[in-house]
Amino acid sequence: MSEQYVLETRNLVKEFKGFVAVDDVNLKVQKGHIHALIGPNGAGKTTVFNLLTKFLIPTRGQILFNGQDITAMKSAAIARKGVVRSFQISAVFPHMTALENIRVALQSFEGSSFSFWKSGLSLNKLNERCMELLDSVGLAEYANTTTVELAYGRKRALELATTLAMEPQLLLLDEPTQGMGAEDVDRVVELVRKAAQGRTVLMVEHNLSVVSKLCDRITVLAQGAVLTEGDYETVSADPRVREVYMGSSETGERGSQNPENKAEAAQ
């Protein structure tokens, strides 16, 4: 039955010198779903991402991708298998043009990435596909712009396009709307929705209105462990979820979203 799950973790644990950051997490991500991982600061969401992509080595537990155990694989190999992640802080190559950013991703499958004797012009055959991808996130006109000069929201869009260039089966998005104004958030929601067609997405997200709009299923983490799981209605009605959000003494951006969450949940 594990076939219906693209990604599965079994008793995943990560300990840092006596501190348990991820505690016995069993995650099941169903094929075709947009699955959200939410929870207060320090709940271990990003750590889970780092474990899934092997940027951190799990202390215990198993990670399965399409039923196959990938726990022992290296980051780069996992990416090639089709599990591609984005980062919390926009991960672009700042001193390359937008087009080159995408091209590097496409090159990954070209087999010429060690060819130090070949002319750079040999890469031009990838430009057309790059332009398609840029166009799909509304960045075609910035193809030749150095990335460092792009606005923040555009950098994130570029990052998404770069990730899509890898043709991932499973897309791991770490807070795609972090630090964005309302207008950009709506754009990203649309982009993610588009990107999710024919794929599975697992995303960490703080903005609960984004989660409610996009996600089929939600897993709530608190203190490294799974608190509850379900669709948005179930999860947002759960008193324990409200408690971990409201009970934590956090301030700032997330704090302002919490009352909204409570209000929605109360309806």
Place this chain on the structure above:
Amino acid sequence: MSQSFNPADIQKAILEQQKIEDRKKMMLNGVLVLLLVAAPFVMYPVFLMKILCFALFAVAFNLLFGFTGLLSFGHAAFLATGGYTTGYLLSNFSGLTTEMGILAGTALATLLGLAFALLSIRRQGIYFAMVTLALAQLVFFFFVQSEFTGGEDGMHGIPRGHLFGLINLENNLNMYYFVLAVFLGCYLLVQRIVSSPYGQVLKSIKQNEPRAISLGYNVNRYKVLAFVISAALAGLAGSMKSVVFQLASLNDAHWHMSGEVILMTLVGGMGTLLGPVVGATFVVNVEYQLSQGALRDWVDPILGGIFILTVLAFRSGIVGEIQKFVKKNLG
């Protein structure tokens, strides 16, 4: 904003720009070649060869430091290995032609580079620098203790011999054009590498390593290759140098030399193609001019001062600052 953004048009525009930039690059290369071909008629060839050898050394170092983002503090080991190997072979086996000795020196430095890379590449930043320094010190002590190097006295009287057994390299002009040909070949090779598909991957690793990993690149392998190519070219520089001066000495293996190549690269402009060449020219000239005059004992403090000034005020180096200036005022 009536301009339309048709992807096909943008693509065409990008190709156009590539062509223009390629043309610029060719022109700059042309100027460089002409200058260097004419140079021995106005300057002393041996001094020019010294500059070219150090320029090649710095170009090699810059491939790793400026284009891959790895600071090796042990490049002297490759320079010295190239120099001693070539010197030893040419001194002891008269049947060898000069280029064979040079190739052998380069090959050994390449192998040493591979060993260094495999031992150090998993470390990041300062730890990487320290591992390469420690390994280079091991190599230094090996050369100090070995008899064939002449220890503190160095290896003297290395015969220049005949290139391909035909061209007499005792003639300074012949020697110069041979050095120049090797230098230009390597310079163009590095230029090619930097713009190649592989160069793009190196760039991405330098700018955001975690992202490069998440795009499926096994970054350590790319770094090892860059290290090995860099070590090979540094070894070649050492081999050429020992033939030019008919001398290989411990100076080349000393950590001072590893520091000096960092200085040359930074002063000239790291991560630019011409930077290390300009930097090497600058440093060799400053050293020479100062050693002739009353400031003879002040060479090191003055170079140190230049180093500090560069790091604090002109971080892009001579070529980098010029590029910035041109970009700001002309484009």
